Amino acid sequence: MYSEKVMEHFHNPRNVGEIEDADGIGNVGNPRCGDIMKMYLKIEDDTIVDVKFKTFGCGSAIASSSMATELIKGKTIDEAMNITNKAVAGALDGLPPIKMHCSILAEQAIKSALLDYSQKSGVHIDGLEDFDPTDDPHDHH
């Protein structure tokens, strides 16, 4: 059902944990649907120098979180803003159709953490104007 890449990231997820003095924290999903992602960012000079995540969810939710952190670590805020759910799913060699919402959740987790950073620091981030972190990814099927 899952690609080898998904299984590999599920069994050896990168960047699991919390960042105590995080500059931005994103929290998306809800326990009713069976998936929650929490993402912590450490940002210096417009660059994501560290990222950690915690996820409650299925194999693809954990793998998507792990892949998302890999894709944004060391990247600028603009670069991170351009990471789409398709990029996350693609980097995992694809997800089953019914699991695509996991990659959407990962994209939302990144944006939600950046939004938190923007609000706390006052730094404007292009592209977050219309972002709604409570948007339900399950509606995107």
Place this chain on the structure above:
Amino acid sequence: MKKLIYMDNAATTPTRQEVLDDMLPYFNIQYGNPSSVYSLGSRSRTAVEKSREIIGNMINAGEREIFFTAGGTEADNWAVRGVAYANKDKGNHIITSKVEHQGIIHTCEYLEKQGFAVTYLDVDEYGIVDLEQLEESITDETILISIMFANNEIGTVQPIKEIGEIAKERNIYFHTDAVQAIGNIRIDVDELNIDMLSMAAHKFHGPKGIGALYIRRGVKIDPLIIGGGQERNRRAGTENVPGIVGMGKAIELAYENLDEKNEKLIQLRERLIKGIFDNIDHVRLNGHPTKRLPGNVNICFEFIEGESLLLSLDMEGIAGSSGSACTSGTLEPSHVLLSIGLPHEIAHGSLRLSLGDNNTAEEVDYVVEKLVGIVSRLRAMSPLYEQFKGGN
């Protein structure tokens, strides 16, 4: 490759070697069509009828009351739809429960679209149907009560005798989906006032693709498949002779030394439950502590999700199942777990381990040991667990 520890016997079971041995000649040596007149055909007929008699005897039914189907879901569909259509001049009301197998629930929903009215009985925290509500739900229009014998997910065994008495007293047909119970529990259809009963061979070490519906003599039911007159004009099509032979052998073996086997299974079940409860916190047992199938263990692990649990167990060579949304193919967790009152987030973290004759105490201990590590790893990753610990 690690040795597989198979604890998903409620999903399916391996076909026993003796069963397979009995079946094989009916593919290429004794392959005649039971309807053919020459001896190659009539020997197949004899084999089919012998199996029918064995199955009938096992539930105290006559052989003329056993009708072969392609499995349990087919038998469920037939019982509900067949009785509904054949008795619609008497009434349009069916009573079932909220914890039935999809083969019953979706058939009832289908019938609702055809103008039938269906009552889905509530269950208590253990998954047992409310008998008072059953009695209150009966109207002059009620033509069928369909309540499963034992639940496929949480293993709870229903008060079938009481339900049978109520149905008999009110002169309403009583069907039971006994797919999980047959081979695990002794069933006497007369003593329990059962009018129809569904079974599937692959749940008791028979082959897949063969099952049966017991239909008490005199029950008014529409035919399922119309054609060449097989199964007494009720379920046409050339008989699955190897499957039927295998089903007969499998049910015979299943009821051999049943008490002894169940005693062993219950010991293993209790060892597994105790092992989990002694070593992992924030777990809950789903289903009734004692009124449950001998091999069924269903446990929720709070703060984690079932599919990731299954994938992790698979890495350790352990096969189980879950009622989480991610394993149901929908976005909702199991309807059974929601019906017993579990909140969504806890229902997502369920694990069913269904033990069988092949499992050992060593396997149970190994599974407990692996579960401890897996649950702790997944909880360490879970924001719900973090939140819970933070709140304490």
